[in-house]
Amino acid sequence: MIAAHRLMQAFNRLDVDDAEELIDTRLWNCGILSIEERHALRDAMLTAKSVPAYTDLIREGDDTGSLFIVLSGWACRYATTNAGARQLSAIMVPGDVGNLGSLMFDRLGYGMRTLTKATVVALPRQRALTLAAEHPGIGRAFTWLSLIENAILSQWTLSLGRRLSIERLAHFLCELSARLGAERDNQSRFAFPLTQETIADMLGLTPIHVNRKIQQLRASGLVVNVDRTMWLPDVARLRALGGFDPGYLHLGGPQITQII
Amino acid sequence: MIAAHRLMQAFNRLDVDDAEELIDTRLWNCGILSIEERHALRDAMLTAKSVPAYTDLIREGDDTGSLFIVLSGWACRYATTNAGARQLSAIMVPGDVGNLGSLMFDRLGYGMRTLTKATVVALPRQRALTLAAEHPGIGRAFTWLSLIENAILSQWTLSLGRRLSIERLAHFLCELSARLGAERDNQSRFAFPLTQETIADMLGLTPIHVNRKIQQLRASGLVVNVDRTMWLPDVARLRALGGFDPGYLHLGGPQITQII
DNA sequence: CGAATATTTGAGGCCTATCAAAGTGAGTGG
DNA sequence: CCACTCACTTTGATAGGCCTCAAATATTCG
Structure with a gap:
């Protein structure tokens, strides 16, 4: 220790x-x-x-x-x-x-x-x-951040409990892409420093299985990653696969800030 | 609709x-x-x-x-x-x-x-x-509740991602028992109105599998449930099985309420 | 360049899901 | 009080997704 x-x-x-x-x-x-x-x-x-x-x-x-x-x-x-x-x-x-x-x-x-x-x-x-x-x-900002985190965690429970591994992976990449603000014209590109072992620990899978599913995503043309950079050529299709809807991230900031 | x-x-x-x-x-x-x-x-x-x-x-x-x-x-x-x-x-x-x-x-x-x-x-x-x-x-109470929820959700991701079905079940029963304040002398007894299908939707399993694991828990003498009542005869052993530690629930209320 | 880390490949097995159906219990109406 | 229905629980058999173990290949970094 x-x-x-x-x-x-x-x-x-x-x-x-x-x-x-x-x-x-x-x-x-x-x-x-x-x-x-x-x-x-x-x-x-x-x-x-x-x-x-x-x-x-x-x-x-x-x-x-x-x-x-x-x-x-x-x-x-x-x-x-x-x-x-x-x-x-x-x-x-x-x-x-x-x-x-x-x-x-x-x-x-x-x-x-x-x-x-x-x-x-x-x-x-x-x-x-x-x-x-x-x-x-x-x-209030602290509270807002905490509520966002809860929304994200709720989505994670849905992924972990009910989505297939490839869907989890797709959903996760979509979430990351949205949170990083990396999307434009149905494409997304961002630096991606995570190892497959870290991804596995996030998605509740083994690194070996993550590897195979990434390959599957590559083969589908949904993911291109070289040199620690992630490129998502078709965000819409990836979102459909992962069942991803960015609403829960509330990226526009809080709509409700007024206290009467 | x-x-x-x-x-x-x-x-x-x-x-x-x-x-x-x-x-x-x-x-x-x-x-x-x-x-x-x-x-x-x-x-x-x-x-x-x-x-x-x-x-x-x-x-x-x-x-x-x-x-x-x-x-x-x-x-x-x-x-x-x-x-x-x-x-x-x-x-x-x-x-x-x-x-x-x-x-x-x-x-x-x-x-x-x-x-x-x-x-x-x-x-x-x-x-x-x-x-x-x-x-x-x-x-501040709203914020506190939100942070507790966050802690509970974090535990759920650990269960859903990394625990076997019987461990999830044990952990869930321990959480419930603790939240309900139903424990005394290493035992716990409380009304339990959930169907096995609801439990399945909580633990990311099928109702059939939940049923089999409940039977396993009964056979181990860790769970006795009749007539919508749950009796946990050995909370310590159930906690060990589920890897449950009640700390994250912060049942004693917030230690930190002072604002200097 | 060499060691450590990360990715990839292969084979076999287990946990949980799926499909199908029987048993049980509570509530309803005659 | 007893059929009857509906929902829930339980049982059985089979299948599949993901894991485990093992090892080769590729990449990173000092």
């Missing part, structure tokens, strides 16, 4: 030339925050650090003192069975908050780790709570 | 002798609310109605105008694949709020229906938002 302070040593102070560029997060952009709330939030987020790939930010069962916001790179939340099998319960792409639960829980029941080299802000819980209390919009 | 106003007709005005008894909800009891916040919430919850079993409160894709709080009886959230397979993404027992997403989304992407005859409060979204804005504790 690595002690918490050892974990912190994994962080390297980050040289930040343009802080503005780093705070392009879903929290920042969700359309809820006022100008002054953005300022308050930005000040809290200037402590970004760089973290290597496959580094635990939270270990299962750990006390969690901070909210982790992923500014660049990818990360995930995961849990493991007694038998040692791992299942991801969320995947974070640049802009996502990883462990909203830490806002109110001292113990999470899951771990969080980077999947690539990443830039991460550790926002101390007390700081986050103070922000939320002093700036109602920030509190 | 049944129009929304038709749905409302399914509600029957409820005679409420003792309103206090009806508001024993997780929202009410989570330990966050002040006295006056409780009063404000109670006033909003006096409109409880009775709903028959297997009645949709929200249909998939519907606009949702109200938060549904289940006072008695059981309900669930569900989604279906294009092929028509159904997967539950949440189960609501007395005291649960069913569709927190409706706080901020006009469209949910899942349905919500009763599983038994139930008493339900329909709290209009605007009313809920006003309550949350005027009483910070109520807003």
Whole structure:
């Protein structure tokens, strides 16, 4: 077991030339925050650090003192069975908050780790709570993010429980593509750093099976991936295969922000 | 398709002798609310109605105008694949709020229906938002509930993705038992109104397979169920089988309520 | 360039699904 | 009080999707 302070040593102070560029997060952009709330939030987020790939930010069962916001790179939340099998319960792409639960829980029941080299802000819980209390919009933004996550998790249960492996894969690629905002004219292209083993742990499959289904997707002309880049030549057809409807992601931001 | 106003007709005005008894909800009891916040919430919850079993409160894709709080009886959230397979993404027992997403989304992407005859409060979204804005504790309680749901959903993905059918079943029974507060001295006994088909839709299995695994659990002496009552004679052993640890449910209420 | 990591291929087996039908129990109406 | 119906549970046999074990090939990175 690595002690918490050892974990912190994994962080390297980050040289930040343009802080503005780093705070392009879903929290920042969700359309809820006022100008002054953005300022308050930005000040809290200037402590970004760089973290290597496959580094635990939270270990299962750990006390969690901070909210982790992923500014660049990818990360995930995961849990493991007694038998040692791992299942991801969320995947974070640049802009996502990883462990909203830490806002109110001292113990999470899951771990969080980077999947690539990443830039991460550790926002101390007390700081986050103070922000939320002093700036109602920030509190509402946290709630909004949490509700989005629940919607995504609900879709994951549908995939895990009731969809065939190739449908899960298709649905997942569609979700990722939509969340990354990578689509244009029924096509999508984006950097894709995940290993097939990670995909397997996300979809509840074995890496071997994931491999075979990716090949099947390639053979259908629905996926072209070379050199860690994903190209989806026919998003509509992939969506049909995965039963994907982007509505649940609420990518346009909250429609309902008015409080009478 | 049944129009929304038709749905409302399914509600029957409820005679409420003792309103206090009806508001024993997780929202009410989570330990966050002040006295006056409780009063404000109670006033909003006096409109409880009775709903028959297997009645949709929200249909998939519907606009949702109200938060549904289940006072008695059981309900669930569900989604279906294009092929028509159904997967539950949440189960609501007395005291649960069913569709927190409706706080901020006009469209949910899942349905919500009763599983038994139930008493339900329909709290209009605007009313809920006003309550949350005027009483910070109520807003925080909503956030807290949403984070709990998130934790439960994360556990479900672990079950659906990585646990054998009998482990899923064991884990689910343990979760239910804990949420119902039915445990004492390593035993648990509670009313259990679910059909095996509903359990199957929750665990991502077929009803036939659920039946066989329940029999296996009976043969192991871990489950005794007769007459819609569930008796778990050895909770510890069932937990070990399901890999269940109640921590994620945060049944003690939030440890962190202070805002400095 | 060499070691470690990731992807790909092959063969066999298990868990769960599917299809079909019998048994059980609660509620209804005569 | 007893047929009758409907829904749920249970049983049996077969099939299929995905897993497991094993190893070869390709790619990444120091």
